[in-house]
Amino acid sequence: MSAKSVLTALGLPDECRVNMRVPKTQLVEHGDFAAADRRRIQDGVESLRWAAAIKPTAVGIPAFDAPDGTRRVPELQVMTLELRPGVQEGRVNELIHRVFPYPVLLVTEQGDEVTVSLAMKRMSQTQADTTVIDGEMLSTGVGDSDLEQQFLQALSLDRQPHTDLFAVYQGWVDCTVALRVARVTGTFRVAGSLEVVRERLNALAETSRLESELEHLRSQAQKERQMARQVRLNAEIRTVRAELRDAQAKL
Incomplete structure (x- = not known):
């Protein structure tokens, strides 16, 4: 399994491709991280690439603006992260999700292991025009088993709800939870509703x-x-x- 396999499974149109390297110095400067987290980025990150930007103009799916102003999703981003051996993957993944203003589907490679992680974002209640992680980051390892192949197939953009971009991201969350459940039950099945996802x-x-x-x-x-x-x-x-x-x- 590789990050490239996950990106291919998303089935994004060419108009979404960015393929731009994100310098570590830029992460550190804009992340407002504690000293220990800055060291994690500097010492642990081999490379971070902005793989794709999913915008309404590229995919024909509307942006999302919550009526109460608590959430705005004008676009979704797909990133690939390569970590050096021995680095605490979960913490670095969380830092990456924190630093970008839009919801990110992050594909992390560390040696032979590949992880997909997601984190909902909402508007900050204390800082104007700033987003924060809403709830806990959700992640799952991805290998080559039949269940994981079903997960990759389910990630395809064409198989997500097209109501708006927030619904697309919720669909990816549903797929990720479904894989974690499948490792217990032996059956991969997406829930189809956010309420059931939370229950699971x-x-x-x-x-x-x-x-x-x-x-x-x-x-x-x-x-x-x-x-x-x-x-x-x-x-x-x-x-x-x-x-x-x-x-x-x-x-």
């Missing part, structure tokens, strides 16, 4: 929490030598297993 994200978080709790309880049970305590731990394990099945059913 909550269920994923709950599933992860319960799996960690179950692993901890099993470890305790294996080490426990007192019979009464073993009985209590086994009862807790059965309870958590049932809760885990319920959480997985919501995926």
Whole structure:
């Protein structure tokens, strides 16, 4: 898998192509980052390229302006990031999403690993004409499995809602959540609505929490030598297993 494969899967028209290198000095100067984050950019980023700009004039999909003024999406951007070995990928990805004013689909390469990440943006409540990340960054690794190939096919611009550019970005979020869910259920299925996407994200978080709790309880049970305590731990394990099945059913 490579960043190029993800870009190809998006199926963007030639009018969207930018293919411009973004200097690290420009990131640092405009990012208002803490000293540690500036070092992460300087030391960890091999290259950042602005691959594409998805504008209404290029794709025939309207921009988005929320009636209450909380969100504006005049365009979407696609970036590719190459990181050096040993760098904390998640933090650098978040910094890239923070620094650009429009929603970004970021494709990150680090060695043989490829990650797709997205982050919703909204208007800042304290600074005029400034956008901030709305909620948490969402990311998923992409490899060569059948599920991941289905994910790539689903990313195509032609398969996203064309109501407006915000709907396109929500469609990509839906695809990303669907892949993370598919790694649990074995079935890739996009939700088709933002409400269901949020429910699936909550269920994923709950599933992860319960799996960690179950692993901890099993470890305790294996080490426990007192019979009464073993009985209590086994009862807790059965309870958590049932809760885990319920959480997985919501995926």
